Amino acid sequence: MAEEIRRCEDAGVDWIHYDVMDGHFVEQISYGTPILKSVKKCTKRPLDVHLMVERPDQQAEYFAEAGADIIDIHVESPCDIAACLKRIRELGKSPALAVKPNTPIEEAYPYLPLCDMVLVMTVEPGYGGQGFIPEMLPKVKVLREYADNNGFASLNIQVDGGINEKTGEQAKTAGANVLVAGTGLFKAKDMNAVNAALKGTL
Numbered sequence: 001m002a003e004e005i006r007r008c009e010d011a012g013v014d015w016i017h018y019d020v021m022d023g024h025f026v027e028q029i030s031y032g033t034p035i036l037k038s039v040k041k042c043t044k045r046p047l048d049v050h051l052m053v054e055r056p057d058q059q060a061e062y063f064a065e066a067g068a069d070i071i072d073i074h075v076e077s078p079c080d081i082a083a084c085l086k087r088i089r090e091l092g093k094s095p096a097l098a099v100k101p102n103t104p105i106e107e108a109y110p111y112l113p114l115c116d117m118v119l120v121m122t123v124e125p126g127y128g129g130q131g132f133i134p135e136m137l138p139k140v141k142v143l144r145e146y147a148d149n150n151g152f153a154s155l156n157i158q159v160d161g162g163i164n165e166k167t168g169e170q171a172k173t174a175g176a177n178v179l180v181a182g183t184g185l186f187k188a189k190d191m192n193a194v195n196a197a198l199k200g201t202l
Contacts, residue, residue: 001038033066052126058079073098117158118155120159132161159179165194
């Protein structure tokens with residue numbers, strides 16, 4: 001992982017996106033806090049931790065202590081979302097809210113005063129290598145317009161899932177300003193070229 005992180009840094013990646021899956025909120029299980037602590041030692045890039053977990057309110061503090069800089073929780077999680085976002089801020093971390101494909105983007109609106117970023121999932125969370133869902137682009141557009149017109153112009157809008165040079169451009173056009181690239185970046189023959197192309201769309 002350290003070697004891959006160095007490759008990302010050499011390619012000019014700005015953040016490291018770290019997916020956490022608990023086998024309940026999504027089917028898969030992925031990395032926890034011990035790995036995050038190791039990752040933190042390998043990079044000075046901001047660590048954007050996406051908690052695809054049933055109870056982010058019970059996990060956020062552990063990931064904050066392990067080195068997260070940004071903590072994304074899901075609006076669909078069965079907990080007090082507002083309280084969790086506030087707690088992330090109290091921990092000195094940047095709170096973000098993630099929205100699954102089948103969730104109306106309007107469900108994020110009440111929480112915008114508590115967020116620095118909204119993550120619009122452009123695939124179903126839980127599996128890498130899925131194809132980009134173009135029907136999510138209107139959600140990005142509506143969110144950007146709502147944020148700009150209601151006092152949240154500084155809100156970061158992130159898209160995650162199936163991002164490559166083409167879909168990154170589409171996401172940017174719709175209003176996103178943060179792109180998460182997994183398969184499209186790590187499996188590319190030339191990571192530098194792909195990242196340069198993605199950053200050229202921002």
